[in-house]
Amino acid sequence: IASRQDTEKNEKVLIAIKNALVVFDLDSSDPLKRLAAIGASSSNLDSNVRAKLNSIVTNKDLPRELRDAAENSLTKIEDRVSRFRLIETIFFGLSLGSILALAAIGLSITFGVMGVINMAHGELIMLGAYTTYVIQLLMPDLIEYSLLIAVPAAFIVAGLVGICIERSVIRFLYGRPLETLLATFGISLILQQAVRTIFSPLNRSVITPEWMSGSLEIAQGLSITYNRLYIFVFALLVFAVLLVIMQKTRLGLEVRAVTQNRAMAQAMGIRNTRVDILTFGLGAGIAGVAGVALSQLTNVGPNLGQSYIVDSFMVVVF
Numbered sequence: 001i002a003s004r005q006d007t008e009k010n011e012k013v014l015i016a017i018k019n020a021l022v023v024f025d026l027d028s029s030d031p032l033k034r035l036a037a038i039g040a041s042s043s044n045l046d047s048n049v050r051a052k053l054n055s056i057v058t059n060k061d062l063p064r065e066l067r068d069a070a071e072n073s074l075t076k077i078e079d080r081v082s083r084f085r086l087i088e089t090i091f092f093g094l095s096l097g098s099i100l101a102l103a104a105i106g107l108s109i110t111f112g113v114m115g116v117i118n119m120a121h122g123e124l125i126m127l128g129a130y131t132t133y134v135i136q137l138l139m140p141d142l143i144e145y146s147l148l149i150a151v152p153a154a155f156i157v158a159g160l161v162g163i164c165i166e167r168s169v170i171r172f173l174y175g176r177p178l179e180t181l182l183a184t185f186g187i188s189l190i191l192q193q194a195v196r197t198i199f200s201p202l203n204r205s206v207i208t209p210e211w212m213s214g215s216l217e218i219a220q221g222l223s224i225t226y227n228r229l230y231i232f233v234f235a236l237l238v239f240a241v242l243l244v245i246m247q248k249t250r251l252g253l254e255v256r257a258v259t260q261n262r263a264m265a266q267a268m269g270i271r272n273t274r275v276d277i278l279t280f281g282l283g284a285g286i287a288g289v290a291g292v293a294l295s296q297l298t299n300v301g302p303n304l305g306q307s308y309i310v311d312s313f314m315v316v317v318f
Helices: 002-006 011-026 031-043 047-058 064-114 121-138 140-168 177-199 226-248 250-260 262-267 272-294 306-317
Strands: 215-219 222-225
Touching: 011 031, 011 047, 031 047, 031 064, 047 064, 064 121, 064 222, 064 226, 064 250, 064 272, 064 306, 121 140, 121 177, 121 272, 121 306, 140 177, 140 272, 215 226, 222 226, 226 250, 226 272, 250 262, 250 272, 262 272
Parallel strands: none
Antiparallel strands: 215 222
């Protein structure tokens, strides 16, 4: 096996050979060689190496020096594993937090401009997820490109539904936030039941494209999944685009003006109705985009939005 190291080119095979040699040395009859192998194992996270170290620690027939060295190596390994778990937990939180941020952006825009507490926002996220599912149903041979198509499609679908909600219900309730809360809660129930009627109450799974599958191994024992990494980057891109819209476009200027002083903005010639429609459509569209990202982390179902709406409101408040 040792001679194969000089000719082998595959990195994963070389790691497997190295781990095998360490395991063999841990069983060596030479105490010095065994002690050296134990010291070299302190940063090795291979399960076979850890199992062999555990057997050395629990073997009372071995010299105390070997057992203490093995226990010291195991302690270092556990510390390394704990650090890697912390990093993975932080990354997991960032990926989930990025989706909540996308959902919260839409909520904060509509509340800031119109003072509307939109309890149907979670169902707009759900519609974005179902849009991804439908696109994959209609284009089974283009799964690799489905998400690229689903993002603008979900934005349009959720945005149009949001505009319909604003024009049919919410525009009659401006200035009455408690009543908008109750009305949009009723709308959320209607949307949930509509989805149950069309797609059935069962959860649907969305296929993850090959370029989002698998994981990126940063170090032995530390890897991050590509889907969560792409979702985090995607959330940053959406935030950057929205920032440009709010700071560099006429719509953004009008939105900021209405947010600061609605009456004065109207007196200056800004059409508040147009701003309200576009703002609500923008917030709803971003919720749909969040649904596309969420479809890559969990199954798509009628209750998908309810699982995230409370957390999204907490993000807005925070």
